[in-house]
Amino acid sequence: DADVTQTPRNRITKTGKRIMLECSQTKGHDRMYWYRQDPGLGLRLIYYSFDVKDINKGEISDGYSVSRQAQAKFSLSLESAIPNQTALYFCATGMGNEQFFGPGTRLTVL
């Protein structure tokens, strides 16, 4: 079983819709991250959390919100999706000097 899972793996939606991307981990790590990846821009940090009561904005948090429901779960929401939020989204957990990435969610906003 994968240590970091993301659902859904692919999603196509329309402008203005609310979307939630979910991330779960079985690694027992306190640190969790949400990134988006766009061609030529690398990974950019959206939000991060160091424990259940800790939520922090990353480089590009506008238009996104998150919820850390438990140590193992970290959800990313797009309240009103827009086309430039079309991207590959990765969740990651952190422990020591490593990050462990989920398989990614490919989101398309039409």
Next chain:
Amino acid sequence: GQNIDQPTEMTATEGAIVQINCTYQTSGFNGLFWYQQHAGEAPTFLSYNVLDGLEEKGRFSSFLSRSKGYSYLLLKELQMKDSASYLCAVRDPGQNFVFGPGTRLSVLP
């Protein structure tokens, strides 16, 4: 803030050695990381440097010079499966990671 630069693309031949450079400008530094990412897959951790010098790990080595804001990833005895993107990332004192744009490496037979 942080700014990280890497070449966009590189090509090398199977069995050869390739060096992928990374330069960074940061307001804080707590380690430099290299990740490998195959197309359509998640990044996977390759190496970590926090002190100056060379870290060797099998066919992969990573070098850091903090005074120059410079790192490189050295891949020896290239194999076809090494065709991937290589991401340089800097961790800041707040434990956050800033990634470079990635270098797409193509290994040719």
